Amino acid sequence: MASIGKPNRVVIALGGNALGNTPEEQIARVRAAAPTLLKVIEQGNEIIITHGNGPQVGMIQKSFALAHEDDPSVPAMDLPECGAMSQGYIGYHLQQAIGAAMHKAYKRWHVATVVTQIEVDPDDPAFQNPTKPIGQFLTKEQADEEKAAHPEMTFVEDSGRGYRRVVASPQPKKIVEYESILNLLDNEFIVIACGGGGIPVVRDYNDKGAYKGIAAVIDKDMGGELLAEDCHADMLVLLTAVDHVAINFGKPNQEELTDIDTQQAKEYLAQGQFGKGSMEPKVRAAVKFAESRPGRVCIIGSLDKAAEAMAGLSGTRIHA
Ligand SMILES: Nc1ncnc2c1ncn2[C@@H]1O[C@H](COP(=O)(O)OP(=O)(O)O)[C@@H](O)[C@H]1O
Ligand SMILES: NC(=O)OP(=O)(O)O
Secondary structure (H helix, E strand, C coil): CCCCCCCCCEEEEEEEEHCCCCCHHHHHHHHHHHHHHHHHHHCCCEEEEECCHHHHHHHHHHHHHHHCCCCCHHHHHHHHHHHHHHHHHHHHHHHHHHHHHHHHHHHHCCEEEECEEECCCCCCCHHCCCCEEEEEEECCHHHHHHHHHCCEEEEEEEECCEEEEECCCCCEEEEECHHHHHHHHHCCCCCCCHHHHHHEEEHHHCCCEEEEECCCCCCCCCCCCCHHHCCCEEEEEEEEECCCCECCCCCCCCEEEEEEHHHHHHHHHCCCCCCCHHHHHHHHHHHHHHHHHHCCCCEEHHHHHHHHCCCCCCCEEEEE
């Protein structure tokens, strides 16, 4: 386990759903989380923050469509642009909250957001099979209405919480701004990076290999895992809206997991114990990280109990 007292590198991922649905809710939640994040630093760790954007990226795209609904000549705002906006929107609130807490404690303001692109494979099969829920939760009737208005969109039921639109979610391959992130870390900044899983981009070989956006939303748990590996992190902490990963989730025989090894996690994955597009990618990211180097640990827990989760008093610990 990453022990207190030596400078461990910890990547902390904040779930998009755990950040609330309005700017006011988001400000309140990141303000509440900021003291915990600083406490992790005081315990001798370096932290790197990433975050989801599922609700926010959908909200940004829909707001733009509504603003221009009377003018069909205005094209839709594409997902990569919406993803970039979500990184700015969430990074801005995180910078304010962490910056204020840091300034109070140390009279320093060393926190910065990196607008981060992540290269994906244009032939990733995920482009043929949308799985990433975005936007608000809908009733069945609302989802049917949206589907009738936008036949190209796909809607699925999301972990008993309602219906949501799903979009393609390719695997992250390479963090384009990797060196900028490491430079900021070397200069003792708290870095917020790979928000929303990173803006998905592909190489355009008709334009000398330049990067261009592609319509998708990368899973931030998988983006966060890549960030953690690239930054040589010791621990990956995935914070969401539930205290623990569970088996038989939502059933009378639900069982909360506190400590499992990757073998057990893989068996539960094979049994389909985890919600697709919600808990499943977290457990997959946890397994990948825990198996990437001896001693690496992932904790999945709630944003509200982040301190307890890091102290081993809450959350699910996944290790090799
Ligand atoms: N087996 C499970 N154990 C715990 N939570 C689960 C499980 N399967 C699905 N979920 C759902 O997954 C949610 C976390 O995924 P999601 O909301 O997508 O996360 P994020 O906070 O990253 O946006 C939980 O709040 C819960 O509703
Ligand atoms: N991009 C992403 O995974 O967002 P959520 O954490 O909100 O699902």
